[in-house]
Amino acid sequence: MTTDPTQPLLSVRNLVTQVATPAGARSVIRDLSFDLDRGKTLCIAGESGSGKSMTALSLMQLLPKPMARVASGQAIFKGRDLFSLGEEEMRAVRGREIGMIFQEPMTSLNPVLTVGRQLVEAITAHRPMGQAAALAEARRLLEQVQIPDPARRLGQYPHELSGGMRQRVMIAIALSQGPDILIADEPTTALDVTVQAQILSLIRMLQAEKGTSVIMITHDMGVVAEMADHVLVMKDGQAVEHGDTVPLFREPKAAYTRMLLDAVPKLGEMTGTDRPKRGRAETEAAGTAPVRQPILEVRDLTVRFDIRGGILQRPVARVHAVEGLSFDLYPGETLSLVGESGCGKSTTGKALMNLVPWTGSVRVAGRETQGLSRQAMKAVLRDVQMVFQDPYASLDPRYRVGDLVAEPLLIHGIASGSELKDRVEYLFRRVGLSPDQARRYPHEFSGGQRQRISIARALSLSPKIIIADESVSALDVSIQAQVLDLLQDIQNETGISYIFISHDMAVVEQISHRVAVMYMGQFVETGTRRQIFENPQHAYTQALLSAVPVPDPTRDRRAYDPSAREIRSPIRPLDFTPKPAAFQNVGGGHFVAR
Amino acid sequence: MASEPVSAGLAAPALPGFWRRFFRRKLATAGLAVLVLIVLAAVLAPWISPYNPDEQFFDGLTLEGAPLPPNAQYWFGTDLVGRDLFSRILYGARTSLVIGILANGVSVLIGALVGITGGYFKGWASAALMRFTDLMMAFPALLLAIVLAAMFRPSLLIVALVIAMVNWVQIARVLYTETRSLAERDFIEAERALGAGTVRILTRHILPHLVPTILVYSTLGIATTVLLEATLSYLGIGVQPPTASWGNIIFENQTYFTSAPWLVFIPGAAIILLALAFNLVGDALRDLLDPTQQGHHG
Numbered sequence: 007m008t009t010d011p012t013q014p015l016l017s018v019r020n021l022v023t024q025v026a027t028p029a030g031a032r033s034v035i036r037d038l039s040f041d042l043d044r045g046k047t048l049c050i051a052g053e054s055g056s057g058k059s060m061t062a063l064s065l066m067q068l069l070p071k072p073m074a075r076v077a078s079g080q081a082i083f084k085g086r087d088l089f090s091l092g093e094e095e096m097r098a099v100r101g102r103e104i105g106m107i108f109q110e111p112m113t114s115l116n117p118v119l120t121v122g123r124q125l126v127e128a129i130t131a132h133r134p135m136g137q138a139a140a141l142a143e144a145r146r147l148l149e150q151v152q153i154p155d156p157a158r159r160l161g162q163y164p165h166e167l168s169g170g171m172r173q174r175v176m177i178a179i180a181l182s183q184g185p186d187i188l189i190a191d192e193p194t195t196a197l198d199v200t201v202q203a204q205i206l207s208l209i210r211m212l213q214a215e216k217g218t219s220v221i222m223i224t225h226d227m228g229v230v231a232e233m234a235d236h237v238l239v240m241k242d243g244q245a246v247e248h249g250d251t252v253p254l255f256r257e258p259k260a261a262y263t264r265m266l267l268d269a270v271p272k273l274g275e276m277t278g279t280d281r282p283k284r285g286r287a288e289t290e291a292a293g294t295a296p297v298r299q300p301i302l303e304v305r306d307l308t309v310r311f312d313i314r315g316g317i318l319q320r321p322v323a324r325v326h327a328v329e330g331l332s333f334d335l336y337p338g339e340t341l342s343l344v345g346e347s348g349c350g351k352s353t354t355g356k357a358l359m360n361l362v363p364w365t366g367s368v369r370v371a372g373r374e375t376q377g378l379s380r381q382a383m384k385a386v387l388r389d390v391q392m393v394f395q396d397p398y399a400s401l402d403p404r405y406r407v408g409d410l411v412a413e414p415l416l417i418h419g420i421a422s423g424s425e426l427k428d429r430v431e432y433l434f435r436r437v438g439l440s441p442d443q444a445r446r447y448p449h450e451f452s453g454g455q456r457q458r459i460s461i462a463r464a465l466s467l468s469p470k471i472i473i474a475d476e477s478v479s480a481l482d483v484s485i486q487a488q489v490l491d492l493l494q495d496i497q498n499e500t501g502i503s504y505i506f507i508s509h510d511m512a513v514v515e516q517i518s519h520r521v522a523v524m525y526m527g528q529f530v531e532t533g534t535r536r537q538i539f540e541n542p543q544h545a546y547t548q549a550l551l552s553a554v555p556v557p558d559p560t561r562d563r564r565a566y567d568p569s570a571r572e573i574r575s576p577i578r579p580l581d582f583t584p585k586p587a588a589f590q591n592v593g594g595g596h597f598v599a600r
Numbered sequence: 601m602a603s604e605p606v607s608a609g610l611a612a613p614a615l616p617g618f619w620r621r622f623f624r625r626k627l628a629t630a631g632l633a634v635l636v637l638i639v640l641a642a643v644l645a646p647w648i649s650p651y652n653p654d655e656q657f658f659d660g661l662t663l664e665g666a667p668l669p670p671n672a673q674y675w676f677g678t679d680l681v682g683r684d685l686f687s688r689i690l691y692g693a694r695t696s697l698v699i700g701i702l703a704n705g706v707s708v709l710i711g712a713l714v715g716i717t718g719g720y721f722k723g724w725a726s727a728a729l730m731r732f733t734d735l736m737m738a739f740p741a742l743l744l745a746i747v748l749a750a751m752f753r754p755s756l757l758i759v760a761l762v763i764a765m766v767n768w769v770q771i772a773r774v775l776y777t778e779t780r781s782l783a784e785r786d787f788i789e790a791e792r793a794l795g796a797g798t799v800r801i802l803t804r805h806i807l808p809h810l811v812p813t814i815l816v817y818s819t820l821g822i823a824t825t826v827l828l829e830a831t832l833s834y835l836g837i838g839v840q841p842p843t844a845s846w847g848n849i850i851f852e853n854q855t856y857f858t859s860a861p862w863l864v865f866i867p868g869a870a871i872i873l874l875a876l877a878f879n880l881v882g883d884a885l886r887d888l889l890d891p892t893q894q895g896h897h898g
Contacts, residue, residue, distance in 0.1 A: 359792075359793050361789060361792060380797065380798070381797075384795040387794065387795040388795070391793065391794070392790070392793045394789070395786075396786055399785060399787060400786040400789075400790045401790070402787045402791070402805050403787075404809065404890070413791075413794065413796070414794045414795070417794055417795050417797075417800065418795060460790070463790075463794065467794075
């Protein structure tokens with residue numbers, strides 16, 4: 007604390023980090039230099055593989071040794087070079103002087119210890135203290151991170167807390183020693199947008215109170231705009247641009263920064279337009295076609311799961327995942343189901359594919375799918391296909407991608423021999439891949455390419471509807487934009503309909519004709535994209551829209567709102583009877599739940 | 601290569617240059633060589649063994665009646681009753697190989713069937729199947745083997761089947777767990793969404809992922825199987841004397857371990873060698889059949 011306040015708190019010079027590969031050492035961070043000022047926030051932004059997380063791990067000396075090591079460079083912190091400290095000295099720095107929080111709060115907390123135990127452990131790690139005093143301190147820390155009912159939380163286990171609360175506990179642990187620097191590695195990426203907004207404003211509030219410096223690592227330019235005083239944009243282990251936030255957003259100098267900012271879907275960007283971003287000009291404006299037959303009619307779709315417990319595995323509670331959804335989907339239309347985790351949007355998609363048991367009525371091109379056997383459903387699946395969220399998990403790693411794309415054609419007996427080969431080649435070209443790549447295995451492709459392969463598989467049956475379940479969520483923004491364009495082009499060309507399931511309001515705004523906002527298994531608001539985004543009526547829709555981080559640093563930063571609620575759980579007692587949603591037509595097919 | 605057509609119908613992953621890549625692994629090649637050697641020894645035993653394995657030689661014992669250590673005449677020495685150990689080892693390879701491969705193969709087959717069905721299907725039938733597996737697991741394997749073996753007239757085939765009946769439980773349990781987690785994976789759901797039938801999912805998308813486990817279990821199981829056969833033989837309900845098996849050679853002679861250690865060490869070494877060879881080959885197969893592992897070998 008004796009250091010000169012005008013000096014940067016942390017000064018990193020010429021950092022080079024290398025990882026061992028079979029071909030020898032490879033630099034994943036090359037010649038990185040930056041300063042962190044006292045009480046300020048530095049955001050390190052970049053796409054996956056840019057080396058932003060490696061930078062944090064290098065600073066903390068938490069690199070997975072001996073696979074990775076800091077090869078050269080300095081990190082001057084309070085007159086010492088962090089890289090020259092031994093493990094023993096570094097341990098005194100970690101936690102006490104530099105705290106860290108990670109992306110996934112569930113895996114960073116120990117599942118078999120109570121929150122209180124873990125907090126006490128963190129508190130007493132550097133400060134010997136009696137049990138009672140430590141517990142009191144733990145409680146004070148939880149109050150500080152605004153957890154409701156902190157005394158009760160101390161005795162709870164991590165799985166009993168929601169994602170947002172777990173991240174608050176992580177922040178409490180990281181701040182328990184009053185560190186000078188808090189390193190936050192994608193702290194809100196795994197969280198819902200309304201929870202993210204709370205956590206971000208909480209970090210800002212605590213930072214202002216304590217004067218902590220923050221290094222925030224993120225891929226989300228919206229989060230950068232919301233948090234940063236300075237920004238460091240990284241690509242392939244190098245800094246491509248470094249500067250103050252407002253000028254950097256206003257006039258990005260590096261082409262890569264510009265590309266990154268352009269690729270981010272900006273909420274409100276589409277204001278005043280009726281069609282999706284690249285939608286076809288003559289897209290049927292609602293009402294022009296006299297009698298349009300919906301391709302998909304859903305009535306009272308309900309999905310409930312029993313939670314079993316006890317020795318006899320009797321049902322003890324029920325998850326009301328989806329409650330009485332009704333909607334139509336027209337040819338050539340994109341309907342987005344948007345909502346936060348646990349709102350039932352993915353379950354709805356699975357029910358439409360008959361992948362989970364459900365009640366109600368679903369008609370695909372006039373054909374009822376309720377109660378169809380797997381065999382009978384197979385014919386329907388030629389019309390409805392699905393693209394899953396995680397491109398790393400949804401392709402069988404043991405097959406060549408060419409075989410994976412050919413598989414649906416074989417399953418349905420549509421093509422064989424040279425026709426099959428031609429068809430697969432066509433599909434590869436259609437999704438922007440070279441047919442030469444068909445002989446490779448999924449792990450040889452990047453996330454975006456794999457998602458293209460998944461789209462090719464879904465397209466192979468020439469379906470009338472594709473259900474895209476968070477299909478671009480796992481992708482970097484630049485890749486995300488390309489995949490969205492691909493989906494839109496396919497729609498323009500073939501008139502296919504999409505059910506686009508997403509939590510990302512900005513993406514939804516770009517791709518949808520119509521939007522349905524879901525909360526607790528029910529629609530709270532449905533309407534055209536313009537109606538929802540330009541005239542949101544339901545309080546939840548409004549909250550959802552205002553929580554989205556906007557990549558505009560000049561916008562006022564929201565103050566912490568202690569009244570904001572966590573998302574409620576759809577788990578109910580067995581005798582619970584849900585109230586059917588009542589909708590009010592506010593004009594032009596814009597329905598709002600009362 | 602690029603001109604090769606998309607293989608019709610998702611053939612099992614037959615990889616190009618399989619043997620070339622296999623032989624690049626020194627340990628695996630050594631393992632395969634040992635296996636070939638043992639198989640040859642077993643097949644050619646009647647022609648290459650220097651003596652009749654069951655004949656008790658007058659000069660096969662010292663004047664005090666003790667077995668002879670390895671020497672120029674009896675390469676591996678002689679056993680308690682003056683039989684040539686080398687010949688017995690050669691003939692024993694036949695028994696041990698048959699037991700090892702047949703018993704182990706059948707137990708892996710049963711185990712895979714039970715484990716995969718129990719793991720993939722949900723419902724009371726598969727629950728019952730797995731509870732039965734648990735029951736089998738709780739039951740002392742040796743006791744069960746004794747009961748089964750006592751019910752039938754012991755022969756090589758019966759012994760192999762008895763061992764299979766006892767040994768399938770572990771692999772069933774392991775494959776059950778693996779199948780359950782596989783069945784929850786996204787790509788299986790993606791297959792269902794494409795309209796793939798149960799048979800296709802099980803054979804094309806579940807089974808290939810279980811191959812590593814099955815290979816490891818099949819090769820590890822060889823040693824336990826051979827030893828279980830030895831135990832049964834020792835109790836008199838295995839392979840009937842004077843037929844030689846590596847296991848019963850050890851058990852026949854174990855009391856003389858301190859004065860005639862070669863009688864235990866040599867067949868013991870043979871069992872270890874066989875198990876090791878199977879393991880090395882199995883390890884290599886597992887890596888070579890996994891496309892995500894290509895080029896990563898130590």
